[in-house]
Amino acid sequence: DAKTTQPTSMDCAEGRAANLPCNHSTISGNEYVYWYRQIHSQGPQYIIHGLKNNETNEMASLIITEDRKSSTLILPHATLRDTAVYYCIVRAQLFKYIFGTGTRLKVLA
Amino acid sequence: NAGVTQTPKFQVLKTGQSMTLQCAQDMNHEYMSWYRQDPGMGLRLIHYSVGAGITDQGEVPNGYNVSRSTTEDFPLRLLSAAPSQTSVYFCASSWTGGTATNEKLFFGSGTQLSVL
Numbered sequence: 651d652a653k654t655t656q657p658t659s660m661d662c663a664e665g666r667a668a669n670l671p672c673n674h675s676t677i678s679g680n681e682y683v684y685w686y687r688q689i690h691s692q693g694p695q696y697i698i699h700g701l702k703n704n705e706t707n708e709m710a711s712l713i714i715t716e717d718r719k720s721s722t723l724i725l726p727h728a729t730l731r732d733t734a735v736y737y738c739i740v741r742a743q744l745f746k747y748i749f750g751t752g753t754r755l756k757v758l759a
Numbered sequence: 760n761a762g763v764t765q766t767p768k769f770q771v772l773k774t775g776q777s778m779t780l781q782c783a784q785d786m787n788h789e790y791m792s793w794y795r796q797d798p799g800m801g802l803r804l805i806h807y808s809v810g811a812g813i814t815d816q817g818e819v820p821n822g823y824n825v826s827r828s829t830t831e832d833f834p835l836r837l838l839s840a841a842p843s844q845t846s847v848y849f850c851a852s853s854w855t856g857g858t859a860t861n862e863k864l865f866f867g868s869g870t871q872l873s874v875l
Contacts, residue, residue, distance in 0.1 A: 684863070693763075693849050693866030694802065701860070737801065744862060745790045745809060745853055748818070749801035 654738045659754040662732075668725040670753050672738030675719045682741045683714060685723045687734040688752070694737065697723065728757045761785050765850050765867035772840040772874045780835040780870050782850030788865070790853040791833035795819065795846040796869075802849060808833055840874045847871050 655673040662668040674683065684699040698705055698712045700721075705712045711724040725732055737752040766781045784791065792807035794817075804817030808827040822844060824836040833852075837844060850867040 682860075686864070691847060691869065691871075693851070693868050694864070695866070696863045699863065741862075744855065745792070745807065746804075747864060748804070749794070751799075751801045 653748075654740055654750050656736075656738050656750065656753045658751070659756070661756050661758055662725075662728045664730060664757050664759050665727055668723075668728040668732065668755060668757070670723040670725075670736050670738075670755065671720065672722070673720045674738070674740050677718050677740050678742075679718075683712070683718075683721050684739045684741055684747065685710070685712065686737045686739065686749075687732075688737070689731075689734040694749075697736075699741075728755075730757050730759060733757045763850055763852050763865050763867035765848075765870050767870060768868070770870060770872050772837075772872065774841060774874060776840050777836070777838050778840065780837075780848055780850075780872070782833045782835065782867060783831050784833075784850075784852040784865070785831065786852060786854070786865065787830060788852035788854040789830070791827065792817070792851050792853075792864075793823070793825065793833070793835045794849045794851065795844075796849065797846050805835065805848075842874045845872060845874045 685697040686694040688694045700712045714721045735752040735754050739747050763784045789810050793805040794802040796802045803819050806825040808814045814825050848870045851864045853864045855862045
């Protein structure tokens with residue numbers, strides 16, 4: 651299974667864009683990149699996912715490099731409520747997710 | 760819709776006791792799974808099921824049993840609780856919606872278990 655590497659923690663000013671990087675250099679051609687976040691001790695929440703193309707939804711944008719070895723999650727206008735642990739996951743097969751330790755994002759007022 | 764419902768929210772056990780963590784979903788999802796999360800750690804997959812009557816092991820299955828008799832329910836059983844099983848347990852469900860590209864996990868709110 652492809653493993654991911656994320657920074658342990660990041661800070662972002664409220665109202666600014668938060669850019670969370672993820673390396674997945676061993677990703678295979680049919681493996682999707684997923685992002686989830688966990689606020690406090692709640693259950694993780696789905697954010698976005700993609701295979702090759704960049705993706706955008708109401709929560710965030712996902713930028714995947716052309717070689718697919720890394721990706722960036724972008725929260726365009728971070729708010730205090732976006733403070734959470736963000737997990738980048740490469741889904742090796744249907745329904746099988748391996749979570750790492752994620753990036754702890756703190757949005758500062 | 761209630762989504763994924765886990766009970767109880769909190770539980771304290773003594774070493775050697777048994778118990779069942781309940782998980783139910785009302786979204787007709789084919790896939791259900793159990794994760795555990797230890798302090799400061801990510802989630803680790805315990806067991807999962809791709810449909811009624813079908814279960815399989817995840818990363819850390821030892822000490823846990825599961826069964827899937829209905830689409831809606833996926834209970835997790837601890838037969839003889841140990842302090843090492845103190846953790847927060849999350850249940851999740853998913854479906855493909857007809858295509859693998861749409862698949863994503865929906866999580867319950869968790870059960871905090873302490874084994875003394």
